[in-house]
Amino acid sequence: MRFMVIVKANQDTEAGKMPTTEMLAAMGKFNEEMAKAGVIEAGEGLHPTVKGARIRYSPADASVTRGPFNLSRDLIAGFWMIKTSSLDEAIAWMKRAPFEPGSEIEIRQVFSVEDFGEAFTPELREQDDRTRAHAAKK
Known part of the structure; x- marks a missing residue:
């Protein structure tokens, strides 16, 4: 099963405060343990929302809020x-992750192709395979 672990933002992350060397080392060690166990597929921190945008879709268009x-x-x-x-x-x-007290994460299972049942036709499956193969080449 694949899971997305979502790290919730707080005042420090939104202010752009970078982790200490000690925190980076602890997180690096934790990530290395997950890699050695074959658990981690990817993991990244995100810039504060001041550098982001949201898009809200309506029947007429898509509106952007920065x-x-x-x-x-x-x-x-x-x-x-x-x-x-x-x-x-x-x-x-994730209980072993080296977070500061008060930090919060959310764990959500990622859908697999099988989860979509008959709605995921052979044609859609082929399209998905092509897309994944193309992305893997990058």
Whole structure:
């Protein structure tokens, strides 16, 4: 199973405050442990929302709002893509992440092709395969 681990933003991340050398070293060690175990697929921090935008879609068009955005529980400061055998295993790994007290993450399972059932036709499956092959070449 694949999971996206969403790291929630806080005042420091939204202010652009960078982690300390010690925090970077601890996170690097944690990421290395996940890599050695074959768990991590990707993981990155995100710039503050002042450098981002949101797009809201309507029947007529798509409207753009540029950041910064008000600090709320829905802002994201970073993410991991991990692969584990279960949600419980993902939770066990993430409980070991070296975060400061008060930090918050969210763990969400990523849909697999099989989850879409018959709606995911053979033609759509072929298209998905081509897209993934193309992206892997980059």
